[in-house]
Amino acid sequence: MKKIIFVLLSIALIVVGLSACAPAPEGPQIEISGVWGRPSPMKAGNGAVYMLISNTGSEDDKLISAYADVAEVVELHDMTMEDDIMKMFHVEYMEVPAGGSVELKPGSKHIMFIGLFEKLEVGQIFSVELEFEKAGKMTVDVEVKEAE
């Protein structure tokens, strides 16, 4: 009996040891957190969604598109300061480097909604589908709230 317990214990230790020193998973490994969207008081107005996209994998990836059924157009945007004026512009993709992350936040990168079908109110939750070049599509829930 003691021997069996010892064997089981050894296997358990090996399993724990293997998972502890496992290399980063092959390919990109996308993790998304802190997803939120600004309230938008006007119907047919615009909205923006923010989040942190991390890549714990071994390969770079790119966010190449976003889709949500709350607006006519959904685009990837970034912002820049020109002559003291914040300007936003459309980007083809957002890079998510292996072992790194990209933060979508106010005044910076965001997912832009143009022509909302309904206003976005605090407490509302809706989903956005994100498409990555390598990791493919994933859907996240967006919580509408005021900026912190």
Ligand SMILES: [Cu+2]
């Ligand atoms: Cu924008």
